[in-house]
Structures are given as C-alpha cells and as structure tokens.
Amino acid sequence: MFRGVGRRLALFNALVVIVIIALTGVVTYLLLLHQLSAEVDHALKASAEQTVNDVRATQPSATTTSTNSSDDEHKHEHDDDEILDSGDTIVFAVDAGGQIIYNPRGISVHGIPNAASLQRALDGEDDIRSLNLSGIGAVRVASLPIEQNHQVVGAVQVLRSLHERDAELATVRWMTLLGVALGVAIAVPAGLLLARRAMRPIDAAFARQRAFVADASHELRTPLTLIRANAEIARQEPAEPVDSIDPELASIIDEVDRTDRLIDDLLTLARSDAGRLELLPVLLDLVLLAQEVYDAMLPLARQLGVDLRFEATPSCMALVDTDRMRQVMRILVDNAVKYSPSGSDVLLSVTCDDARVRIEVRDTGSGIPPEHLPHLFERFYRVDQARSRAAGGTGLGLSIARALVEAQGGTITLTSVVNQGTTVTISLPKPAKIAR
Numbered sequence: 489m490f491r492g493v494g495r496r497l498a499l500f501n502a503l504v505v506i507v508i509i510a511l512t513g514v515v516t517y518l519l520l521l522h523q524l525s526a527e528v529d530h531a532l533k534a535s536a537e538q539t540v541n542d543v544r545a546t547q548p549s550a551t552t553t554s555t556n557s558s559d560d561e562h563k564h565e566h567d568d569d570e571i572l573d574s575g576d577t578i579v580f581a582v583d584a585g586g587q588i589i590y591n592p593r594g595i596s597v598h599g600i601p602n603a604a605s606l607q608r609a610l611d612g613e614d615d616i617r618s619l620n621l622s623g624i625g626a627v628r629v630a631s632l633p634i635e636q637n638h639q640v641v642g643a644v645q646v647l648r649s650l651h652e653r654d655a656e657l658a659t660v661r662w663m664t665l666l667g668v669a670l671g672v673a674i675a676v677p678a679g680l681l682l683a684r685r686a687m688r689p690i691d692a693a694f695a696r697q698r699a700f701v702a703d704a705s706h707e708l709r710t711p712l713t714l715i716r717a718n719a720e721i722a723r724q725e726p727a728e729p730v731d732s733i734d735p736e737l738a739s740i741i742d743e744v745d746r747t748d749r750l751i752d753d754l755l756t757l758a759r760s761d762a763g764r765l766e767l768l769p770v771l772l773d774l775v776l777l778a779q780e781v782y783d784a785m786l787p788l789a790r791q792l793g794v795d796l797r798f799e800a801t802p803s804c805m806a807l808v809d810t811d812r813m814r815q816v817m818r819i820l821v822d823n824a825v826k827y828s829p830s831g832s833d834v835l836l837s838v839t840c841d842d843a844r845v846r847i848e849v850r851d852t853g854s855g856i857p858p859e860h861l862p863h864l865f866e867r868f869y870r871v872d873q874a875r876s877r878a879a880g881g882t883g884l885g886l887s888i889a890r891a892l893v894e895a896q897g898g899t900i901t902l903t904s905v906v907n908q909g910t911t912v913t914i915s916l917p918k919p920a921k922i923a924r
C-alpha cells in the first residue's frame with residue numbers, strides 16, 4: 489500500500505540531492521571561470537603595460553629585435569605549442585605601420601600576433617579577446633597602444649594560453665559529473681532503503697488498523713446474525729403468546745447488550761487511537777474505588793464458585809478518572825473470575841508507597857500458555873475463542889485496560905503460569921503534591 493509512496497518519496501529525495509550536487513557544481517564552475525578569467529586578464533594587462541614601458545624604454549634598440557631572423561624562426565617553430573601551453577605570456581610590439589618591432593622570444597606562429605586586435609590598439613583602443621588558434625587552442629589576447637606625445641606610435645600584444653584555465657575548469661566539470669553519478673549511485677538506493685525502513689512501521693500500523701476493522705466487523709456481525717435468527721423464529725409464530733418466544737426474546741436482548749458493549753469498547757479504542765480519550769482526573773482514594781468494584785463483582789464470583797477477596801492499605805491517593813479506573817478494575821476482576829474454574833481464589837489488592845499506587849488482581853485459575861502472553865494486549869486476541877465468547881468477552885478487555893492505564897500515566901503488566909494462575913499489576917504514579 490505505502491510501498492509506491494515510499495519509492496516515489498525516495499526518488500524525489502534522490503532527485504533533490506542530485507540537483508543540489510549539480511547546482512553546486514555549476515555554481516563552482518561559474519565562479520571559478522569568472523575568477524580564473526579575471527586572473528588571466530589581470531596578468532595579461534599587467535604584462536602588456538609592462539611591455540609598453542619596456543618597448544618605450546628600449547626604443548629604438550628593441551625595434552631591432554626581429555622576427556624575421558630565420559634562425560629564430562627555425563628555433564621556435566617546433567615548440568610553439570609548448571610555449572603557449574606553459575601558461576607563459578608571449579609579447580609582441582609593432583610600430584605604427586604594423587611591423588613587428590619587438591619579439592623577445594622570437595616566436596613565429598601563424599595567426600599571432602592577432603592582426604584584428606592589434607589594429608584596434610593601433611586605433612588607440614585597448615583590446616582584450618579570446619581566440620581559438622588552430623593547432624594551439626584557446627588563447628587570451630590583450631593589445632594596448634603605445635603612445636608618445638598623444639600619438640599612437642605602435643602597439644603591444646600579449647598572448648596567454650587558456651589551456652591551464654580550461655584544464656582546471658574541466659576538472660570541476662568532471663567532478664560535478666562524478667558527483668551527479670555518485671548521487672545517482674548512492675542517493676537512489678540509500679533513499680529507497682531509508683524509505684522502506686521508514687514505511688515499515690506505517691505499513692504495520694495500517695495493517696493493524698485493517699485487521700482491527702475486519703475483526704470489529706466480524707464481531708459486530710455475530711450478534712446481529714443471532715438477533716436476526718431469533719427474530720425470525722419469533723416471527724414465524726405471530727399468533728403465539730409472548731411467553732412461548734421468551735427464550736428468543738431474551739437472547740435478542742442479550743445480543744443487543746453484547747453489541748452495545750462491543751460498540752462502547754470500539755469507541756473507547758478509537759478515541760484512544762485518535763488521542764481523544766476524554767479523561768476527568770480527580771484526586772481519588774483507589775482503595776475505596778477497589779472496594780466498590782469488589783462489592784459489585786462479588787455476586788458474579790459467588791455465582792461462578794470463585795472465592796473473591798479484597799486486601800488494601802488504609803488509603804492510596806492518585807489522580808485518575810474515576811469511571812475509567814473503575815472500568816479497568818472491572819475488566820481485570822471480571823477476567824480473573826471468568827477464566828478461573830470454580831473453587832479458585834481471586835485476590836484484588838491495592839498497596840502504595842511514596843511514589844506509586846499498585847493495584848493487583850491475582851487468581852489461582854487456569855493460567856495462560858506462554859506462547860499467548862505476548863499477544864494478550866492485542867485487540868480481539870483470545871486464548872480460547874469459544875470460551876471467551878461464551879463468558880461474554882469481546883476480546884478487547886485487556887487492550888482497553890492498557891489504553892486507559894497508559895493514558896493516565898500508568899503501566900500494566902501480566903504474568904501467568906499454566907495451572908497456577910495469572911497476575912495483572914497496574915502501577916500508577918502518585919501526584920507530586922501528595923507523594924510522601
């Protein structure tokens with residue numbers, strides 16, 4: 489039921505993780521691109537300005553450095569790639585006519601210096617641009633005019649390879665891709681695993697709820713079937729005096745009462761599930777309440793041949809809802825009396841110390857086999873279905889008792905040994921003011 493939801497949630501989470509990684513990568517990439525480009529431009533400009541000064545200072549001697557020397561041309565022709573790759577800057581200067589007058593490294597490569605950029609400098613403008621030179625790759629080119637007496641007498645061009653910058657950017661690109669790939673490889677399965685884990689208790693709770701509804705429907709249908717059957721019998725003999733159909737009418741009344749109890753119990757549990765159990769806590773002497781329950785249950789115990797006794801310390805105060813506590817005690821005493829054979833003893837006792845009140849219902853009845861013990865507080869769980877029903881049980885008593893005790897801050901435990909008996913213990917906190 490929730491598996492599809494879990495899977496969608498996991499995939500959505502994974503997608504968010506992947507988008508975050510990708511966005512981080514793209515932002516890092518753009519920041520780095522901006523930073524590295526600014527660094528290159530800054531270095532190029534500084535170098536160009538320096539060259540302008542150098543050329544001015546060395547003229548006219550610098551102008552004698554010729555690129556037309558066949559020796560130089562030969563010398564550098566084969567390692568131009570290397571020079572450009574190294575991240576170094578290459579500088580040129582040209583005179584006003586565009587003739588190279590300064591080429592300290594004697595570089596001779598087709599396409600550099602870049603004529604268009606130089607022309608702008610010769611026109612008096614600073615120029616900076618990126619170029620893609622065949623066989624060399626991306627380069628950044630800056631050209632500055634050389635001015636003397638407000639006249640452009642030449643231009644300087646500085647070039648720098650962008651290989652280094654591009655290599656760093658490529659690393660970031662790869663890292664981003666790797667991050668996204670890792671995101672896919674890790675976030676998706678991890679998300680699915682976590683979603684499956686997270687969904688497990690929800691699945692279980694939903695399954696419990698479904699079972700509860702199914703059990704409740706079944707439990708409600710049983711008395712209705714009996715009521716209907718009895719009503720049918722009564723209807724078949726309309727002329728008969730009411731006396732003659734008294735057993736059927738009595739059975740109908742029994743089943744209606746039973747249905748009423750069941751609906752009450754279901755309502756209590758539904759309210760408890762919804763956290764809407766209305767409790768009216770009052771400061772109450774639980775000894776007096778237990779005495780009242782004992783008195784009320786004595787006739788049933790006598791009728792079933794069970795020796796019901798009551799023991800208590802003089803007074804045990806606690807902050808509880810009177811009706812709900814009475815209901816809990818009745819459930820426990822009723823169970824002890826119902827499920828103990830004639831001749832058994834049942835002891836209801838109330839004791840307390842400084843911090844807690846302890847209510848115990850101990851019987852010497854049939855006991856409960858150990859394999860059933862973990863399930864006793866489950867809704868509609870009965871050790872012996874037929875016996876419980878015959879005894880008027882709905883299978884909800886202990887689960888209601890637990891819900892009510894826990895809602896009042898207490899705990900309830902059950903221990904049982906087959907053929908020796910069962911003990912149910914409730915422990916309730918005393919309110920701080922009266923704890924002494």
Ligand code: ADP
Pocket residue numbers: 819823824825827828851853854855856864869870871872876877880881882883884885886887910
């Ligand atoms: P029910 O309405 O059937 O009594 P409960 O939730 O009160 O439902 O109890 C669950 C089951 O636990 C009962 O059906 C019964 O089999 C068993 N049980 C409860 N209390 C006792 C007891 N004191 N002695 C033996 N069995 C008991």
